[in-house]
Structure formats: structure tokens, C-alpha cells
Amino acid sequence: MSKEKENPQVARFCVYCGTTIQKNTAYCPNPKCGKLVINIKPSEDNLDQAKPITKLIKKEQISRKCSNCGSIITSNILEQCPICDSRLEKIPEQDIAIQEKKQQNRLGYVFKNKKLVPEHKFVLKKSEWNFKEGIRVFSNALMAYVTVRLVITMLLTFQLGPSETLDLNMATILLSQAPDIVFGLYPLYYLYSKKHKLKKLGFIFNTKSLVIATLVGIAGSIGLVLIDNFSSLIIRFMYDSGINFYDIFAYLDEEYLVLQNSNLILIILLIFILSLSVISTELVFRGVLHNTLKAHFENNFLGKVTVIVIVALVYSLLFLFFTLPIGIYFFLVNFMVSIFLGVIYEINKNLISTIIANLIYSITLILLIVYF
Numbered sequence: 001m002s003k004e005k006e007n008p009q010v011a012r013f014c015v016y017c018g019t020t021i022q023k024n025t026a027y028c029p030n031p032k033c034g035k036l037v038i039n040i041k042p043s044e045d046n047l048d049q050a051k052p053i054t055k056l057i058k059k060e061q062i063s064r065k066c067s068n069c070g071s072i073i074t075s076n077i078l079e080q081c082p083i084c085d086s087r088l089e090k091i092p093e094q095d096i097a098i099q100e101k102k103q104q105n106r107l108g109y110v111f112k113n114k115k116l117v118p119e120h121k122f123v124l125k126k127s128e129w130n131f132k133e134g135i136r137v138f139s140n141a142l143m144a145y146v147t148v149r150l151v152i153t154m155l156l157t158f159q160l161g162p163s164e165t166l167d168l169n170m171a172t173i174l175l176s177q178a179p180d181i182v183f184g185l186y187p188l189y190y191l192y193s194k195k196h197k198l199k200k201l202g203f204i205f206n207t208k209s210l211v212i213a214t215l216v217g218i219a220g221s222i223g224l225v226l227i228d229n230f231s232s233l234i235i236r237f238m239y240d241s242g243i244n245f246y247d248i249f250a251y252l253d254e255e256y257l258v259l260q261n262s263n264l265i266l267i268i269l270l271i272f273i274l275s276l277s278v279i280s281t282e283l284v285f286r287g288v289l290h291n292t293l294k295a296h297f298e299n300n301f302l303g304k305v306t307v308i309v310i311v312a313l314v315y316s317l318l319f320l321f322f323t324l325p326i327g328i329y330f331f332l333v334n335f336m337v338s339i340f341l342g343v344i345y346e347i348n349k350n351l352i353s354t355i356i357a358n359l360i361y362s363i364t365l366i367l368l369i370v371y372f
Contacts, residue, residue: 011246038218064088126196134292138228139283141186144316149179149322168254170262174270177277184280201287202351209350217356220344222360224337231333238329259369267370278358285315285338286345286354308342 014021014028021028028034048262068086080087105163124130129137156166172277190201198205204213235248259267290311291339316335321326342355 060123064091071115124194124196125200126194127199128293129288129292131198131292131296134295136286137187137190138288138292140190141183141288145179145183146184146349148182152176152178168251169258170266170270173255173258174266174273177273179276181273181280184283187283200291201283202291202345202349203287204350204352210352213348213350213353214356216344216348216350216353218360219342220353220357221364223340224357225364227333227340228361228365229334231330231336234332235329238332243328246328248326248329251326256369259366262370267366271366274362274366275359278362279355282341282351282355282358285311286341287351289314290342304346306347308339311342312338 014030014033015026017030017033019028019030045158054300065071066081066084066086066088069081069084071081073081073088078088124133136339151257156172156175160166187201190196193197204210238247259270290307292306293310294304297306312335315338316331319334320331323330341358344357345351345354347353
């Protein structure tokens, strides 16, 4: 009896007619059936031990009901009802974030160039740059920069006679900063139009991050000033080595003289415009290009070094191209400055630190030229 309790009997039945089938019998004994299929049906004693059937969990989806026409809206992007154009109630950001996280966890693939590519590479995220997205934003910002620079150059050139040259004065120095200011407007417009977050540019605004970014920025500005002092030696070495087709020292002396003879209001205006230019440049090169390349390369030491060097080369080459022949003497200096700012950004991972470092450095440089 104990063995029977430990090993309960299992009844065997034909799948088609339900006739009881004895042990070691393969065919149904019913002459009207006689088929080979056998179904093993558990006895009533084993019904309690049967595994329960798992119910499918219905996926929860954010939905809103229009207060005017009663339509159910499942999109979390629409702000108005597509049926009656009535204003819809806002969805809490927490619910949107949870739904987006669930969608991102689903891995899909896109067939491209004869191979399957994970679809997350094509999805535009609100806090991270997609590679193609970032390169496109950088290219559009560069196009705006080139357009403004060409317009300013043509306006100034058309006012000159056949044999006249453009004089270096405070007006031309102020106008030269206009393309740099426009440079960073497009990334901000892009984020605003797409309703993306400033974190995408590398901004972190909590109290602890702001304090650390300020301290790192102040320390970084000291390094930038030291690089600037070293730059005069580099320019002198290049000039003495035979790259002396342009009198760079005469140009710098003329620029210093213009700044020293300007009144206080123009100096304040220059500092204000230069500050906007610094912020704009950091937005494009660190906020867009650096973060875009960083998402493309591996997050290790070699990947970070590669990103910093590429950004520094792009910055130095652009400055060289648009400031020839003066840019030749400042190519190496600009490369070193951009490398240093890239290192600061990787240390703190907050764009505010590089902006503060660059602002303090630029303002200090103007004050040293004017008053010392």
C-alpha cells in the first residue's frame, strides 16, 4: 500500500475516443477507433499537484480620454485631441519615463547594408546623442557659422576700395565674435524643438555637481593661462624657424594697442560678447561633438583619448582655415587648449566646468592685455 501511495496510478486514454488503454498497449482497443495516438491523463490525486497555467499579463499603456469628444488617446506625444482639437491633460513625466524605459529594453533590429543592426542606434534619446544625429547637428551649426562669417566678410569688404585693406579696430574685433555666438544657437534650438534635455549637452545642475564644476573650472583656468604663457614661446620658435612670411608680432601689438586705447564700455561689451562666444563654442565642441563621438567609441581609456584628440584636431583645423594666415601660428596652441579642455570635461563630465575654465581664462587674458 505504501508503494501505491508513493507511486500513484496514471490512467491512459485514447486521444480520439477516450477508451481506457491498458499498460504496454500502443493501439486503441476500440475496434471503431484502433488508432496509435495515446494520451496520458493524470489521476484525480495528481490534479492538485498540476502546474497552474500562467496567465498573460496585459501590457499597460498610457492613455488619456478627451474631455470634449471622449476619444481615447494612447500617444504620449500629442498635446491636443486629433479628433476635436481639444487640449489634453498632461501626462506625468514619471509615467512617460517608465514607458520609455520599457520600450528601450525591447531589443529590435533594422536590416541595413546587408546586416542586422540594433534599432537603438537609430532611436533619438532625450539625454544622449545618436551618432548620426550629433554629426548632423554639428554640421548644421558649422554651416550657420560659415554663413554668418561670409556675410560679415562681404559686408566689410564691399566698403573698401580697390587698394584699401581692412583696418583692425574695436568694431572689427567685436564683429569677429558674431559667428562664434551663432555657432551654438542651433544645438540649443534643436534641443528645444525636439523637447530634449540639456543633459544631452553635458549640463548637470544639481548643487553638488555645480560646486565641483566650479572648483574644477577655476583650477582648469590656471592651466589655460599657463598654456597661453607657453604659447608665446611656440610662436617665437615657429617664427625663428622660417615660418615668418607674416609679421604675427606686429599684428598682435596692433591688436593689444586697440584694446588698450578703448574705453571701459567697449571693454565691458567685448567681455560680454566674448563670454557668449566661449559658451557657444563649448556647446558645439564639447556638448555636441565630444558627447557624440564618446557615444560612438568604446568607454575606455583609448576611446576617451581618441575622442579628445579628434575634437581638438577639428577645432584647430577650423580655426586655422578661417583665420589664415594668422591661424598657422596658433594651430598648436589651439590644439593644446582643446586637449586640456577635453581632459577637464572627462574628469568632471559636466560642461559647466569647461565653460567656467574657458570664461575665466578669456576674461583674464583681456584684463591682462588692457591693464598690464
